[in-house]
Amino acid sequence: MGTIQKANAEAIGSVPRCRTCQSERVVRDAFACFNRESGLWELENVFDDAHCHQCERATKLEWVSSDALQNTRIRELNDRFRTTGQGNGMVLITSGIRDKGDVFVVQAVDAVRTFNAFSKDNDPWGEHDFGAVEIDGEKVFFKIDAYNPDCTAGSENPANEALTHRVLTIMLASEY
Numbered sequence: 285m286g287t288i289q290k291a292n293a294e295a296i297g298s299v300p301r302c303r304t305c306q307s308e309r310v311v312r313d314a315f316a317c318f319n320r321e322s323g324l325w326e327l328e329n330v331f332d333d334a335h336c337h338q339c340e341r342a343t344k345l346e347w348v349s350s351d352a353l354q355n356t357r358i359r360e361l362n363d364r365f366r367t368t369g370q371g372n373g374m375v376l377i378t379s380g381i382r383d384k385g386d387v388f389v390v391q392a393v394d395a396v397r398t399f400n401a402f403s404k405d406n407d408p409w410g411e412h413d414f415g416a417v418e419i420d421g422e423k424v425f426f427k428i429d430a431y432n433p434d435c436t437a438g439s440e441n442p443a444n445e446a447l448t449h450r451v452l453t454i455m456l457a458s459e460y
Contacts, residue, residue, distance in 0.1 A: 298347040300334070307338035308353075310345060357443040358411045362428050365450045366412070367397050372433070373450030380456035381424070391419050392454050396426045411442075416457070423457035 301308045312334050316325040336343040365371040381392055395417040402412055413428040430442035431449045439448040 297351075298349050299353060300345040301348055302334075302336035302339060302343045303346050304343055305336060305338050307336055309337040310343065311335050311337065312345075352410075354443045355410045358413075358430075361443070361445055361448070362412045362450065366399075366426070366428065366452060371450060372445060372448060373452065376451060376453045378453065378455040378459050380459045381454055384422070384456075388419065388422075392417075392424050395419055395424065396452070396454055399426070424454065425457050425460055426452060426454045428452050 299308060300310055302310050312330050312332075314330045315328040317328045318324075319326050334343050334345045335341070361371060365373050369375070375393075377389060377392075381389055384392075396415070399415045399417055402410075402415070406415065407413075413430075415426050417424050417426075429451045430439040431437065431451060432439050432447065433449050435449055435451070441447050
């Protein structure tokens with residue numbers, strides 16, 4: 285039987301990435317021995333030196349929670365959709381926002397696009413899926429929900445763009 289090497293206690297439930305560029309495309313050298321009985325190569329030893337395919341050089345590894353990486357991907361997709369409109373999804377403007385007039389709608393959309401005041405208090409999961417802005421003394425909320433592609437249920441994996449249809453809703457706080 286081969287050996288399983290764990291770098292440290294944090295490595296359980298975590299994945300390695302390059303300290304320099306944060307890429308997960310990292311490798312370490314190892315020895316494997318062929319086991320005649322099982323007909324498989326079995327890991328015998330893993331060496332300390334690591335290499336990053338993204339940086340194309342030697343690197344040091346850091347271990348990151350796999351949940352944190354999923355939240356990072358969701359945040360990237362939410363931010364891209366919210367700020368550029370790119371990705372699978374739609375933007376909904378509520379009747380309360382529309383009733384304020386075209387200028388208010390444009391201001392609200394622009395405020396949502398440029399919003400960057402996310403913090404642990406207003407974004408505890410780090411997904412950038414909710415925010416609040418003020419326009420002409422009126423509190424405006426935005427919310428991004430992740431649905432399956434036909435919008436009949438929640439997305440089974442919001443970090444996978446092919447499985448997710450984002451809905452960005454912009455509303456008055458009084459409509460929440």
